[in-house]
Amino acid sequence: MKDLLRLLGLFRPYAGWIVAGTALSIIVMLANIGLLALSGWFIAAMALSGLGNQMINYFTPAAGIRGLAILRFSGRYIERLVTHEATFRLLSQLRVWFYDHLEPLAPARLQYYRGGDLLSRIRADIDTLDNFYLRVLAPTIAAAISIALAIGFMALFSVHVALLNLAGLLLAGVGLPLLAQRLGRAPGAQAVQMRSELRSTVADTVRGMGELRIYQAGARQGERIAQLSGALITPQRRQAHINGLSTALTGLITQLSMWLAIIIAIPLVAQHHISGPVLAMIALFVLASFETISALPLAFQTLGETLAAARRIFEIVDTPPAVTEPDTDAATPAHFDLKLSGLRMRYADDAAWALDGIDLHVPAGDRLGIVGATGSGKSSLLNVLLRFWDYQDGDIRIGDTPLRALRGETVRGWCAVVAQQTHLFNTSIRQNLLLARPEATEEDLLNALRQAHIDDEIMAMPEGLDTFVGETGTRLSGGQARRVSIARALLKDAPILLLDEPTEGLDAASEHAVLEALETLMQGRTTVLITHRPQALRYVDDIVVMSGGRIIERGTSAELLESSAYLERF
Numbered sequence: 207m208k209d210l211l212r213l214l215g216l217f218r219p220y221a222g223w224i225v226a227g228t229a230l231s232i233i234v235m236l237a238n239i240g241l242l243a244l245s246g247w248f249i250a251a252m253a254l255s256g257l258g259n260q261m262i263n264y265f266t267p268a269a270g271i272r273g274l275a276i277l278r279f280s281g282r283y284i285e286r287l288v289t290h291e292a293t294f295r296l297l298s299q300l301r302v303w304f305y306d307h308l309e310p311l312a313p314a315r316l317q318y319y320r321g322g323d324l325l326s327r328i329r330a331d332i333d334t335l336d337n338f339y340l341r342v343l344a345p346t347i348a349a350a351i352s353i354a355l356a357i358g359f360m361a362l363f364s365v366h367v368a369l370l371n372l373a374g375l376l377l378a379g380v381g382l383p384l385l386a387q388r389l390g391r392a393p394g395a396q397a398v399q400m401r402s403e404l405r406s407t408v409a410d411t412v413r414g415m416g417e418l419r420i421y422q423a424g425a426r427q428g429e430r431i432a433q434l435s436g437a438l439i440t441p442q443r444r445q446a447h448i449n450g451l452s453t454a455l456t457g458l459i460t461q462l463s464m465w466l467a468i469i470i471a472i473p474l475v476a477q478h479h480i481s482g483p484v485l486a487m488i489a490l491f492v493l494a495s496f497e498t499i500s501a502l503p504l505a506f507q508t509l510g511e512t513l514a515a516a517r518r519i520f521e522i523v524d525t526p527p528a529v530t531e532p533d534t535d536a537a538t539p540a541h542f543d544l545k546l547s548g549l550r551m552r553y554a555d556d557a558a559w560a561l562d563g564i565d566l567h568v569p570a571g572d573r574l575g576i577v578g579a580t581g582s583g584k585s586s587l588l589n590v591l592l593r594f595w596d597y598q599d600g601d602i603r604i605g606d607t608p609l610r611a612l613r614g615e616t617v618r619g620w621c622a623v624v625a626q627q628t629h630l631f632n633t634s635i636r637q638n639l640l641l642a643r644p645e646a647t648e649e650d651l652l653n654a655l656r657q658a659h660i661d662d663e664i665m666a667m668p669e670g671l672d673t674f675v676g677e678t679g680t681r682l683s684g685g686q687a688r689r690v691s692i693a694r695a696l697l698k699d700a701p702i703l704l705l706d707e708p709t710e711g712l713d714a715a716s717e718h719a720v721l722e723a724l725e726t727l728m729q730g731r732t733t734v735l736i737t738h739r740p741q742a743l744r745y746v747d748d749i750v751v752m753s754g755g756r757i758i759e760r761g762t763s764a765e766l767l768e769s770s771a772y773l774e775r776f
């Protein structure tokens with residue numbers, strides 16, 4: 207119930223559209239019932255007048271029938287327009303709303319979710335939420351109002367028939383759907399879960415296609431996907447059975463109600479309470495009134511699936527970000543030097559300290575190299591500086607401003623990052639560069655590429671700046687991708703530069719080219735360079751050595767690099 211109310215709250219901004227769509231579907235339903243009932247009356251009245259040789263005004267009912275028919279199809283057309291427009295508006299807003307909540311969780315809180323699972327929540331679960339309006343909310347409200355009006359109208363002719371009709375409608379429209387919902391809840395939730403699992407596995411498979419081919423594991427992975435897909439059929443089959451049974455029972459109740467209504471109404475004709483044509487009208491009215499509840503079984507069945515999707519969405523939306531942001535930013539510092547004192551950080555309350563009492567000072571414009579064995583805490587330091595993770599003890603200042611007094615967005619705006627795995631989007635080199643500065647001119651882009659020592663190589667490609675880089679930059683060599691990301695960092699023109707193993711995995715020639723590009727990038731910027739490569743360390747002023755989250759050695763680059771024994775350790 208709590209989830210349902212919360213879901214309703216999400217739809218509140220679209221109340222106008224929802225009311226319009228619902229009102230139109232009520233009009234269509236009532237026009238349909240009216241059409242059938244009036245036609246029944248008209249045909250019976252015409253037949254009786256023929257038998258009794260009586261005059262009858264057939265213009266008015268004929269016009270009424272035509273009017274109702276026009277109202278029915280034009281109403282249906284406008285209703286579809288309105289409900290679809292509302293659906294698309296809702297859908298786009300829901301996605302943006304979800305993304306707004308998702309973004310602050312990256313990367314810290316999202317590391318526990320599989321990529322495909324997140325994708326499934328963004329796409330399929332949001333689509334399922336959208337069913338709530340089209341298949342649950344609108345049909346339920348429309349049915350409730352239409353039933354009240356229809357039964358009120360029937361009571362004008364016969365209270366008994368009205369009560370019988372109401373009982374039939376409640377049984378088919380509420381009793382059956384409730385039963386179907388109970389039965390459909392488990393397979394509904396199961397289907398959502400399994401679809402998400404299937405999507406995650408397919409996404410994983412597509413990403414790992416290369417490895418699967420190398421290890422000839424494609425067939426095994428294919429079998430796994432087939433198994434998951436086969437398993438999904440079981441809850442879907444159960445849902446289909448429930449659906450079919452509920453449709454069949456609805457049909458049965460509809461027919462029974464009509465026949466019982468005729469049986470109740472025949473004595474009324476005999477007692478001259480109603481005329482013969484009204485009997486025909488009553489029978490067809492009862493039959494047609496069941497259209498009001500025709501969408502309810504599906505509505506109740508969909509509700510289980512929708513609520514399961516809503517819970518998965520709310521689970522993410524309710525996750526608190528790893529870093530608590532201040533409402534407003536403190537003043538921008540005059541100098542971008544970095545001061546860390548007594549800094550301690552761990553990823554969970556019961557985890558070991560990833561950073562355990564770090565004291566550091568990088569004056570503005572200076573370059574600090576950090577080395578250390580794997581797991582010594584180097585990347586954790588960058589995670590904290592970038593406000594992706596919070597720290598538990600100690601203090602970090604940019605200039606004189608405490609890091610915690612600054613919003614993450616602001617801090618990240620002052621930092622350019624080049625890492626071993628800087629992500630390039632599957633679009634053109636131009637678009638990848640514009641990410642850093644959307645307003646950059648062609649000349650700015652070429653300048654950045656020149657400074658990153660990659661302009662010649664890119665301009666030699668047939669499509670130059672418009673060359674597509676492929677998924678995660680696979681159409682570029684490792685060194686080229688690294689230099690494109692350096693050009694991007696140059697365009698950003700940020701005062702602080704964070705470099706995480708920027709030359710890792712490159713051969714000597716590529717490393718040299720990347721280091722030349724980095725040399726330009728580092729000019730005048732406060733730089734923290736994490737690296738294992740002795741070549742790279744020649745470009746920094748000071749070096750600290752980390753181990754187990756602590757700084758165990760520090761000195762100038764010249765001092766430490768003199769010791770060859772030291773270099774061999776990392």
Ligand SMILES: Nc1ncnc2c1ncn2[C@@H]1O[C@H](COP(=O)(O)OP(=O)(O)OP(=O)(O)O)[C@@H](O)[C@H]1O
Nearest residue numbers: 317553559560578579580581582583584585586587
């Ligand atoms: N996202 C994370 N969640 C939980 N623990 C983490 C996370 N990232 C790092 N750790 C842990 O924190 C410690 C420090 O890891 P960190 O990645 O900072 O080391 P590193 O020196 O950068 O290592 P490498 O050179 O391999 O990148 C390790 O024990 C690691 O397991």
